[in-house]
Amino acid sequence: AKDLGRANFQFFSSELNARLQERMALEAALRCALRSDGIRVEYQPIVDLCTGRAVGVEALARWTDRHLGVVTPDRFIRVAEECGLISDLGRRILQLACRDLSHWLAAGRTAMQISVNVSVRQFREADLIEQVSAALELAQLPPELLCLEITESVMLQDTQANETTLRRLKELGVSLAMDDFGTGYSSLSYLKRLPFDKVKIDRSFVRDLAVDPGDAALVRSIISMAHDLGIAVVAEGVETVEQCRFLKRHGCDLIQGYLFSKPLPADAIETLDAEGRCL
Ligand code: C2E
Ligand code: CA
Ligand code: CA
Ligand code: CA
Numbered sequence: 001a002k003d004l005g006r007a008n009f010q011f012f013s014s015e016l017n018a019r020l021q022e023r024m025a026l027e028a029a030l031r032c033a034l035r036s037d038g039i040r041v042e043y044q045p046i047v048d049l050c051t052g053r054a055v056g057v058e059a060l061a062r063w064t065d066r067h068l069g070v071v072t073p074d075r076f077i078r079v080a081e082e083c084g085l086i087s088d089l090g091r092r093i094l095q096l097a098c099r100d101l102s103h104w105l106a107a108g109r110t111a112m113q114i115s116v117n118v119s120v121r122q123f124r125e126a127d128l129i130e131q132v133s134a135a136l137e138l139a140q141l142p143p144e145l146l147c148l149e150i151t152e153s154v155m156l157q158d159t160q161a162n163e164t165t166l167r168r169l170k171e172l173g174v175s176l177a178m179d180d181f182g183t184g185y186s187s188l189s190y191l192k193r194l195p196f197d198k199v200k201i202d203r204s205f206v207r208d209l210a211v212d213p214g215d216a217a218l219v220r221s222i223i224s225m226a227h228d229l230g231i232a233v234v235a236e237g238v239e240t241v242e243q244c245r246f247l248k249r250h251g252c253d254l255i256q257g258y259l260f261s262k263p264l265p266a267d268a269i270e271t272l273d274a275e276g277r278c279l
Contacts, residue, residue, distance in 0.1 A: 027083045029065045030076055034088055039063050041096045042263035045272065046115065046234060046256045049248045054272060056113035056147070058256060059097040060263045061089075081121040090122040091131050098139035098146065100266045107270055115147040115177060120154050124161075129168050136172075143173030149200065150176065152184035163194060170195045177234065182222065191229055198254075199226050203237025206257075210242040220250050227251065 033039055043057035061073045080086040094116055101114045122128065136143055148169060155162055155178070169176060177198040178191070182205050191199065201222055208215050219235070226233045235247050238257030247255055264272070 023079065026068065026071070026076070026079050027085075029068055030063075030079060030083075030085060030089075033063055033065065034085065034092060038065070039089065039092055039096075040265075041093060041100065042265055043100070043114075043269045044256055044263040045261045045269070046113075046254050047260050049244075049252055049255055054112065054260075055254070056115060057269055058115040058149070058263075059093060059100075059117070061093050061117075062263075077119055081119055086119055086121045087125050087127070087131075090119065090125075091135070093117075094131060094135040095138065098135045098141055100269075101145060102139040102141055103266075104270050109270060111145060113145050113147050113175065115149050117149045117179065120151065123150055123154050123165065124158075128165065129172065132169065132174060133172055136174075144175060147175040147177050147198070149179040151179045152181050155190050155194070156184060159190075166195050182218065188225060191226065191231060196231055198232045198234055200234045200236050200256075201252075203257075206235050206237045206243055206247075207239075209246050210240070216246065219247075219252075223250050223252055 040062045041059045042062050043059055045054035046056040046058060047053065048055045061077070063071050063073075063076055065071060077086070077089075080089045097114050097116050101112075105111065118128070125131070132146070132148070136146060150166075166176060175197045176195060177200055178194075178196045179200050180202045181199040183202045199222065201219060205215050205219055205222075209219060210216075223233050232253045233251075234254040234256060235243075235252050236256050238244055238247065238255040238259050240259060243257075244255060244259055261272075
């Protein structure tokens with residue numbers, strides 16, 4: 001039994017060791033990517049359900065490492081948060097997104113809004129407000145063309161501090177979206193109190209919309225409640241015509257998903273046909 005215990009321990013510690021090494025390699029590669037412009041951004045169109053036109057895009061970070069290959073944003077954002085690189089990474093993504101938007105505008109594209117994700121730790125950084133205003137200034141963008149997406153789970157803690165940060169961002173003139181709505185179990189009363197302009201219904205509720213009566217009911221009530229509060233609704237992860245029809249019928253304002261377009265490189269957005277398809 002003693003030997004078995006030791007074997008187990010050795011197995012466990014080598015497993016742990018391997019994971020730790022992988023984490024450290026990822027962290028080192030991420031530092032390197034930040035120094036060498038290795039982080040890119042792609043943009044997914046956000047479409048107005050009334051007109052069928054792309055009225056905005058969401059910036060989504062992309063990273064392909066020479067040795068590690070493609071690392072998904074879920075993964076490298078988490079690592080960046082854990083090792084203190086999120087501030088640098090967040091600032092970089094914000095700058096790239098603002099720069100790309102100002103290029104599209106200079107090239108004659110009609111004004112569209114750009115949405116940038118703010119992670120949990122980034123939202124709590126002391127210099128978030130400065131980061132945002134510096135990025136707007138650098139790209140010479142009107143603040144109302146920038147929307148910050150903050151996940152609902154951020155609102156579960158520290159409500160007083162959150163409220164202050166959100167108000168200060170509103171004072172800058174940027175727009176605010178509550179991301180992944182429906183997953184965080186937060187009270188709907190937050191929406192009434194906090195200065196959000198949009199909610200984004202999480203993909204997990206959109207997926208089975210056409211077949212699951214529970215999800216359908218939930219989505220309908222999010223839409224009507226948000227509208228009563230004067231908040232616009234975006235549905236994420238829209239992949240089928242059925243989902244799209246349901247959302248349109250129930251008054252959803254905007255959709256985002258593979259049905260219209262996958263995330264695209266910046267130059268594809270510049271020339272993107274603003275006319276909708278499939279709607
Ligand atoms: P999110 O903010 O909820 O972003 C939407 C995710 O859904 C994106 O995944 C997008 O590619 C994917 N998606 C969009 N339409 C569809 C669809 O029709 N079907 C399916 N199956 N998926 C769809 P992605 O790019 O892998 O990003 C995953 C998450 O990583 C994001 O979720 C966000 O939380 C985080 N993330 C990505 N970029 C950034 C960033 O620049 N900063 C921060 N803080 N987080 C980011
Ligand atoms: Ca988002
Ligand atoms: Ca989301
Ligand atoms: Ca999500």
